[in-house]
Amino acid sequence: MRGHLIVKLAGPLQSWGQHSFEGLRTSARWPGRSALLGLLGACLGIDRQDREGLRALADSVAFAVRCDRGEHEPQKMTDYHTVKNARVDYQGLKSHETIQTWREYWQDAKYTVAVWSQPKAVVTLDRLHQALCKPVYTPVLGRRSCPLACPLVQSLFAKAVVTAPDALSALAAVAPFAGMVYSEEGSGKQRELRLRDVPLVDRPRQFAARRVFVQQLEQPETKPETEAGDHHVSG
DSSP: OEEEEEEEEEOSEEOOBOSOOSSEEOBOSSOOHHHHHHHHHHHHTOOTTOHHHHHHHHTTEEEEEEEEOOSSOOEEEEEEEEESSOOTTGGGOSSSOOEEEEEEEEESOEEEEEEEEOTTOSSOHHHHHHHHHSOSSOOOSSSTTOOOSSOSOOOSSSSOOEEESSHHHHHHTSTTOOEEEEESOOOTTSEEEEEEEEEOTTSTTOEEEEEEEEEEEOOOSSOOSOBTTBSOOOO
């Protein structure tokens, strides 16, 4: 059995960047590894220039993300901007000109994230739990214009995690129970994606690839004994 810290991401707008440049800033359907590490790093107070701190965090945690199923499917919104002082190498610009740009957001999306420790973790789940409850820097949902609509950790306990054999089982025990899960652990029985969203600490804005396992969680016929805020306590 293993402990999983459950994190809730909900807000009127969320934007989880993909590979893009100035003109079109697309949003992935769910927060990737780079985005989640950035969120945790902000709560911990790790500065962007603190490479050792960033590396310690990245080596300590793994993630599984569930796109929570609700009454309505989240809708994608595209916001139009003009940007001054664009990077010179954007589409052959000769100077820092003003350009047009389009940025994507998800409206009313909700995610449940299971975080668990790697074998040689330096940053523990207890420390993460404390940081999520009292963040050093203000956490946002991908962009500064995307505030939280609820606490990141929705638990009545000071040290609460869902204890389960794996991340999928942990997410299956947390309301709303159903949704598509994108996990860093899995097996050959599950659909597999290859994503480039692992930040390279020594190479800013460059990313390595990882495998992500995809599986649909269905609403159970009977309510599980454990839910977020009312689950087994560990630690």
